Amino acid sequence: MNIRQVHPVFVGEVSDIDITQPLTREQAAAIEAGMDRYAVLAFRDQALTDEQQLEFSRNFGELEVTLAGQMAKPEDRRLGDRLELGDISNLTARNAIRERDDRSRMYALANRLWHSDASFRAIGAGYTLLHGRVIPGKGGNTEFADMRAAYDALDDGTKAEIEDLVCEHSIVFSREQIGFADYAPGNEDRLRPVRHRLVITHPVTGRKSLYLSSHIGGIVGWPVPEARAFIRDLTEHATQRQFVYSHAWRVGDLVMWDNRTVMHRARRFDDLKEVRDLRRTSIKGTGLEVAQAKAA
Numbered sequence: 154m155n156i157r158q159v160h161p162v163f164v165g166e167v168s169d170i171d172i173t174q175p176l177t178r179e180q181a182a183a184i185e186a187g188m189d190r191y192a193v194l195a196f197r198d199q200a201l202t203d204e205q206q207l208e209f210s211r212n213f214g215e216l217e218v219t220l221a222g223q224m225a226k227p228e229d230r231r232l233g234d235r236l237e238l239g240d241i242s243n244l245t246a247r248n249a250i251r252e253r254d255d256r257s258r259m260y261a262l263a264n265r266l267w268h269s270d271a272s273f274r275a276i277g278a279g280y281t282l283l284h285g286r287v288i289p290g291k292g293g294n295t296e297f298a299d300m301r302a303a304y305d306a307l308d309d310g311t312k313a314e315i316e317d318l319v320c321e322h323s324i325v326f327s328r329e330q331i332g333f334a335d336y337a338p339g340n341e342d343r344l345r346p347v348r349h350r351l352v353i354t355h356p357v358t359g360r361k362s363l364y365l366s367s368h369i370g371g372i373v374g375w376p377v378p379e380a381r382a383f384i385r386d387l388t389e390h391a392t393q394r395q396f397v398y399s400h401a402w403r404v405g406d407l408v409m410w411d412n413r414t415v416m417h418r419a420r421r422f423d424d425l426k427e428v429r430d431l432r433r434t435s436i437k438g439t440g441l442e443v444a445q446a447k448a449a
């Protein structure tokens with residue numbers, strides 16, 4: 154297995170490995186070490202089936218179920234009853250392109266905002282793995298921003314000021330930014346804000362990073378408008394182009410990233426005319442429990 158760095162500060166492209174086959178323990182450890190260093194790894198030309206993607210993902214921990222999957226009615230699930238497999242596509246259960254005013258489409262449009270997956274949960278996602286099945290002819294990149302490099306580039310005064318800040322995250326706050334508030338009843342518990350430290354320390358590398366996300370709606374002890382304006386400033390700083398890698402998808406790409414060290418966002422494409430079909434798996438984030446306890 155070889156890893157070639159493809160961006161000045163992060164992101165590795167992995168070659169000489171077939172991830173459709175079961176990994177040895179050494180291979181899994183080498184991928185984890187690569188994740189600790191590069192934060193994002195891209196594998197090209199991997200013709201994974203759904204089962205193989207689930208199998209590959211399980212090498213790295215316990216799989217989590219996406220919130221969209223939990224909230225969808227069984228008959229609306231295109232990929233059947235395997236809730237660990239997230240449907241990142243613009244298709245309905247009947248494989249038709251979603252209409253412009255389709256509720257799921259509008260909900261998913263918030264993925265165009267910079268975020269960290271599942272930061273609205275008490276324990277956010279660790280790795281997310283996305284596999285490209287159908288890729289539009291134009292647009293639809295996924296962009297990543299290195300939150301370690303962004304943290305390092307802050308001045309000392311700002312670092313001291315934010316060291317112990319605790320943010321409130323909820324899916325409601327990210328959707329609010331695009332004017333979406335159409336939740337089915339019975340999901341109140343899933344929408345309640347959770348708290349996370351703004352500065353987190355990676356459990357293995359010890360590097361600090363900014364745990365930013367569009368799901369943030371407040372900072373504990375701050376007036377809401379001041380908190381939101383400040384989070385906007387920090388997000389603007391953290392997503393400057395020198396910290397950003399834009400992944401142009403090809404069919405068969407598997408891209409995995411660590412939500413504890415990067416933010417990401419989807420880019421626009423003509424989703425009313427073209428199909429984009431990606432499959433997602435996520436691993437529960439570990440190593441943040443200490444930070445959790447402190448934040449509580």
Ligand SMILES: [Fe+2]
Nearest residue numbers: 264268269270
């Ligand atoms: Fe995401």
